[in-house]
Amino acid sequence: MSKKITTSDISNRLGISRNTVSKALNNHHGITEETKRKVIEQAVAMGYKKVKLPSLDDPPGTVNLAKSIAYVTKSHLHVSGFWMNVMRGVEQIISSSGYEMKLSFIKEEDIHSLGLPHILGNGIEGFIVAGSITKLYTEKLIDLPLPKVFININPDISLSELNADVVFMENEDSMFRITRHLIQTGHSDIAFIGDISSCRSFLERWLGFQRAVLEAKLTIDPNHFIISDSTDNYQSYEDIVHSLSSMERLPSAFVCVNDRTALHVIKYLNEIGKRVPEDIAVSGFDQINEAEFLGYTLTTVSNDEYQLGVRSAEQLLQRLKDPDRPYETVRLSTKVFFGESTRSRYSAGL
Incomplete structure (x- = not known):
């Protein structure tokens, strides 16, 4: 069984105090934005389960009663700057639209057992899946009766029969x-x-x-x-x-x-x-x-991975407003x- 990641693990990895890590994860006003960024990135990379990306427009201590949208991904993807930037693009649109973004990490054992994230059955309005997962697991996610958008997808999934929106860069x-x-x-x-x-x-x-x-x-x-x-x-x-x-x-x-x-x-x-x-x-x-x-x-x-996140979030918000519109495959331009x-x-x- 994999070890549960704690704030102590994050503080040891970054060489800062556990108190600083805790404050950064809770968007405390006494912590610099640079430190918050480093702590959140490290927490995501290590698979810490309780990350809540802060909206910098909210004053500290604000009680957030917003509806929630889930961002679902395999934890190892977010070690790279590419996927961190995608996630930030998603969070920017989600938070500015009055929603709270909740992270959910899929483990390899979940993929093999086809165990879906618990968060997807917890009052979530919709979800975004970042990165390709196995065909069987993707089909399980597609079958969920929630609005959803995929950022990239398994190549064995037929786009013409996909009952969901998918967003790519042009390839x-x-x-x-x-x-x-x-x-x-x-x-x-x-x-x-x-x-x-x-x-x-x-x-x-x-x-x-x-x-x-x-x-x-x-x-x-x-x-x-x-x-x-x-x-x-x-x-x-x-x-x-x-x-x-x-x-x-x-x-x-x-x-x-x-x-x-x-x-x-x-x-x-x-x-x-x-x-x-x-x-x-x-x-x-x-x-x-x-x-x-x-x-x-x-x-x-x-390509602009931040805009990839932005466009994916916009696509989900459109789907929430109009669930019966035709599904779309979106490709953002590259150079x-x-x-x-x-x-x-x-x-x-x-």
């Missing part, structure tokens, strides 16, 4: 443009890497890659399609090393499902003496801050950034 066309750019600048041996079974967004990026390859009538080595299930969705360095070290030969370019995968690929290439982009080009997706330390710019796709990591093979002298 397919952005990845199509990156792959077409690589082809137009001299690459014909291109690999794609990403666990396309883990979420709909990754699947759509794979489809964008395939469309560009099909348009160019390229024949790609099937061994360069690294798309099978992985222990960590190819988000861990160990997964990348295992996959790439088994290749008989490396491609001239890697199209990675996101920036974190791209950074792991670049690290591996550096360790085996390959240069980016002189020897091998690499692209990503999501424009994460860690890519700023490469020493060159990474070809990637920028492709062509960086130095995919410089032309011709300009690199290859």
Whole structure:
């Protein structure tokens, strides 16, 4: 059984007093906003169950009798800045609309046993599900008679038959443009890497890659399609090393499902003496801050995760007002950034 996280655990991790942690979690006026932010982020990352995101417009001690909306997610997702920003976007709209946002974390054992969060049966008006979960568990959530919005979703769920709203960033066309750019600048041996079974967004990026390859009538080595299930969705360095070290030969370019995968690929290439982009080009997706330390710019796709949260919350509020309106699949626009990591093979002298 997993250990229950306490305020003492949070204070020990941050190196601050338990009293400060308690005050920060209760939006005490004597605690700086920066400290509140750090405490809340750490509490969420550790899976602390009693986090209530404060509305900074409310004076300390205000009694909140607002109706509640649940934000449901797997706790490990919120270690990343991406999902923290999504959650803040949701909270901003929820709190400014007179609702209280309640967090609910799904554990792996809940997913395997199909045990739904208790909070969803506790007077919640509706809920938002952040991140992809297994098909069976997603179907259990869909069957609940509550308004709901999914931010991303399992790829095995049919969007045409989905009785719920879902919000994405645009994926397919952005990845199509990156792959077409690589082809137009001299690459014909291109690999794609990403666990396309883990979420709909990754699947759509794979489809964008395939469309560009099909348009160019390229024949790609099937061994360069690294798309099978992985222990960590190819988000861990160990997964990348295992996959790439088994290749008989490396491609001239890697199209990675996101920036974190791209950074792991670049690290591996550096360790085996390959240069980016002189020897091998690499692209990503999501424009994460860690890519700023490469020493060159990474070809990637920028999106606004805060607005992803905002739009998802707005979608749920619309659903609450008009439950019989047709369900919608919403895709927010993105922007492709062509960086130095995919410089032309011709300009690199290859």
